[in-house]
Amino acid sequence: MTTTNTQQTTNTQQTTSDLETLRQSLTGELLTGLSESYDAARQLHDFVWDRYPAIIVQAATAEDVAATVRFARTLERPLAVRGGGHSIAGHSMVDGAIVVDLSNMRGVTVDPSTRTAAVQAGATSADLAGAAAAHGLALSTGDTSTVGIGGLTLGGGIGWMVRKYGLAIDNLLGATVVTADGDIVRASAEEHADLFWAIRGGGGNFGIITEFEFRLAEVGSVYGGALVLPATREVIRGFIEYAPKAPDDLTMIAMLMPAPPAPFVPEASVGQLALVVCVCFTGDAAAGDEALAPLRALATPIVDFIGTMPYPAIYELTSEAAKRHGASVRQMFATDLSDSAIDKILEQMQEATSPVSMVQFRGLGGAFARVSSKATAFAHRDKPLFVAVIAIWTDPDDDPAPHRAWTERVWTDLEPFASGVYVNFLENEGDARRREAYGAVTFARLAEVKRRYDPTNMFRFNQNVRPAR
Ligand SMILES: Cc1cc2nc3c(=O)[nH]c(=O)nc-3n(C[C@H](O)[C@H](O)[C@H](O)COP(=O)(O)OP(=O)(O)OC[C@H]3O[C@@H](n4cnc5c(N)ncnc54)[C@H](O)[C@@H]3O)c2cc1C
Incomplete structure (x- = not known):
């Protein structure tokens, strides 16, 4: 030998x-x-x-x-x-x-007296929503039940009530973090405040969070459901103008896609391109109807399926997304889209390579926008619109190439309107896009915190921020 x-x-x-x-x-x-x-x-x-x-x-x-x-x-x-x-x-x-x-660490302990929850980092949005709802409480997390609280929160967490209660990180009180040295520390406004700032938007770059402590809101039921509108330029423009300025109680996620074969969609409309507006209103039906009036005035709804429901039931609207699938995603924040960009999206949707692919629009503003862009590592507080091109395919044997090419084509039309990107919706898109997720000032500050907590870049399988030199 x-x-x-x-x-x-x-x-x-x-x-x-x-x-x-x-x-x-x-x-x-x-x-x-x-x-x-x-x-x-x-x-x-x-x-x-x-x-x-x-x-x-x-x-x-x-x-x-x-x-x-x-x-x-x-x-x-x-x-x-x-x-x-x-x-x-x-x-x-x-x-x-x-x-x-961390997927076996899913415990959620709610303290109704302080309206807080200790959430193990492997818990899903549904785990937290269910445990909190038992006490008439909730945290605004993402749109899909199966998404992990860990990754979601570390990138910011844009949820069903983002306009009323801000991002998930805006309700984060503290976290237990395992550092690159293998130490277990607490990060909060009082302890390791630099680390606490960085984990609120900076992703998994700084350590492994094992538990989050959140402040919850008093949310029993919500007035929610789907409003399916005709897919026209006027309707889309009306939505993107109204959604960020609506009352804070109203958060909406609109999906431009063929109307799905849901029980509440008339058979003749299934498969027809439509704007499926998913609604979550944190108030009673009368106030909800008032808030929704400008939307209903845009066109006669194809479907108007909105009612009072326990908050966790909102996840039924996105139950298909909770199933495993393949996806190709390009996301951006924007302040506006031109009429010709909207027209191009409508044309591209006719060429979509899958019946469940979509262009998604979310109105931001409200409580989301009232937090300073310096207060956390989430920099894009001033952006009223979230736009994402999402090709989805459900057969694992499908060739991803045509789906990805469609996403790229739509993205080419939209990119001139991009003003930053949400780190949690980034694919492997290179250094420039990663920097766009933060902007120069926040990125430099993150690199400085990274140098302090992870100088050898141990935590690098993420949207990586390399340590400052
Ligand atoms: C169908 C779907 C719907 C979505 N909807 C929304 C939405 O409405 N709003 C929104 O904000 N986002 C949404 N997202 C994006 C989502 O927030 C991110 O993909 C997020 O990273 C997923 O977190 P996870 O824990 O499930 O993922 P994982 O794949 O488990 O983790 C992703 C990355 O996060 C880091 N990470 C996760 N947990 C920890 C931890 N405890 N400590 C340190 N690092 C960690 C790691 O770097 C890891 O690589 C959606 C994604 C999908 C696929």
Whole structure:
């Protein structure tokens, strides 16, 4: 045996023994390619990401996470983090890496007396919504029940009540963070305030959050549902002008797409291009109808299906998105779109490669806009509009290429109106787009905090902010 081979054998033996030591120390499970549940554990929501990590640590405690970070650090192995598994860029499962999988840490403890919730980082939006609703409380999280609170919150969290209660991060009181050194610290306005600023929008760059503490709002039922309007330039313009200026109680997500075969859609309209406006109003029906009047005046609705419901029922509107699928996404913030851009979107929708692909519009403003762009690492507070081109395909055997090409074509028409991008809707789009998510000032400040907490860029499988020199 050569010296090199002897060295390799010794290293392999050492790694195997280190791995066994790690396994013994864990409360949770350590999976390798030989484990029965390895294949299920490596799945992400988007089936395009078919990755084979070296090991998956299904953490049960913050100590498990810390031990895994120290293990990866000592062996200089790449480390990725999986929460709810909805990464649009596929960052949470990496070939050959050690993956810290938080999906078994889903506990939610609500304290109704303080109107707060301690939420383990693997919880989904549905987990939190259900636990909070039992006390007539809620947090505004994303539009889809299965999205992880972890990734969602770290990027900002644009939810069903964003105009009333701001982003998820605007309601974050503190977090338990495992740092790159494997220490467990608390980040809040009083402790590690720089870290607390950075994790509110800066993504997974600064550590692994094991628990979030949120302030909840008193939300029992909401007046919500879908208003399906004809897909015309006037209707779209009317929506994008009204949605950011409506009363704060009204948050709307509009999807320009073929009307889905939902039970409330008349058969003759199914498959016809329409603006499906999903509505969440935090008030009673009378006030809701008043707030919706300008929208209903845009055109005679094809469907008007709005009623009082418990807040978690709002997720039924997006139940299809909660199923695994393939997606190609380009997102932007904007202040306006020209008539000709709207016309081009309408034309492109006729060429969509899948019946569930869409261009999505969300009105921002309200409480979202009243937080200073310096207060957190979410920089785009002044942007009234969220626009996303989303090609979706449901057959894993489909060739992604035509869907991606369609997204690119629509994006080419829209890009001149882009004014920043939401970090949580970025694919792997390069350094310039990543910087657009923050703007120069916030990006530089994030790089400085990164230098303090993760100088070797251990946490790099994310929309990466490299440490300042
Ligand atoms: C169908 C769908 C609907 C969506 N709707 C919305 C929406 O309405 N509003 C919105 O704001 N966003 C929305 N998103 C985007 C979503 O917020 C991001 O994709 C988010 O990153 C998903 O979080 P996750 O924990 O599920 O994902 P994961 O894939 O598990 O994690 C994504 C990344 O986040 C980081 N991360 C996750 N958890 C932790 C942690 N505890 N500590 C450190 N880093 C961590 C890691 O870098 C990881 O790679 C949607 C996405 C999808 C696919």
